[in-house]
Amino acid sequence: MTASRFEGAILWDLDGTLLTTAKAGRIALRAAVLEVTGREADYAELQTSGLTDAEVALEAVRAVGIEPDAELLLRVRLGYERRLPEALLLKEGGVLPGVLEALDGLAERGRIVSLLLTGNTAPGARAKLERYGMGNHFPHGGGFCDGPGGRAPIARRALRIAEELVPELSIDRVLLVGDTPRDVECASELGVRSVGLTSGTHSSEELLAAGAWRVLDRVPVAATLEALTLGEPDRGALHSRVS
CATH class of the missing domain: 3.40.50.1000 (HAD superfamily/HAD-like)
Known part of the structure; x- marks a missing residue:
């Protein structure tokens, strides 16, 4: 065509x-935030509807008590992307x-x-x-x-x-x-x-x-x-x- x-x-x-x-992304996100910040949070209640991945990363880092800079957010996003394919296998989406x-x-x-x-x-x-x-x-x-x-x-x-x-x-x-x-x-x-x-x-x-x-x-x-x-x-x- x-x-x-x-x-x-x-x-x-x-x-x-x-x-x-089926919210598999939260598994990858939690692991990425833990790797970058050393802090872990339960993202079961994290509101992500309509947000971009950049906005989700920002809210996820703030949820562990950190106000991130651009470099930290980039590291979280890259870590999330790296883990996502495996995390998707863990849920029945x-x-x-x-x-x-x-x-x-x-x-x-x-x-x-x-x-x-x-x-x-x-x-x-x-x-x-x-x-x-x-x-x-x-x-x-x-x-x-x-x-x-x-x-x-x-x-x-x-x-x-x-x-x-x-x-x-x-x-x-x-x-x-x-x-x-x-x-x-x-x-x-x-x-x-x-x-x-x-x-x-x-x-x-x-x-x-x-x-x-x-x-x-x-x-x-x-x-x-x-x-x-x-x-x-x-x-x-x-x-x-x-x-």
Whole structure:
């Protein structure tokens, strides 16, 4: 397939949208913080929903009573990335319902390019995708966390890639799919529409309050995603509730 065939783009969040790791990342994070700081914490209650890996590292280090500098945070992130593949094997995570069918369908139809827009670092995202058999589903990559700054710079990187792949891409043909209010707010900052999924930890009311254009219970079929992205009538069966 050549890039010139693409007519629109979907920017996908990863955790809670495409897959769940059953919180395996906390195992790797705890070990990384212990190695770097010599202190250990129980991260069972650590709130990570919608945060980037850089933000999670910051909160994790603060939880052991340290106000970190940039060099310490980098060491924690690198330690986390190194341990993550092994930690993923310790939990029963997996791909969420409808995801593989939707991604495969979009690839087969060839009109929409799928890109990641995730708070994971590139190595972290790759470890998760490979663990759950999705290593080949995002050949064009996307936007990843590479330091502090929240989701805005990640989103801009993902959008630039979409603009390179889709000739004369209109912002009206870009859709962001995520499961947290932060994903929805990120879409608003980009000026694109968002589909909020209740497959994570947030309710439809929370996602709508954040400004979601649509709210679904799960990732819908490829035909529906294509129609939502391109603004065309939906000729596929919608297997999700739309709010």
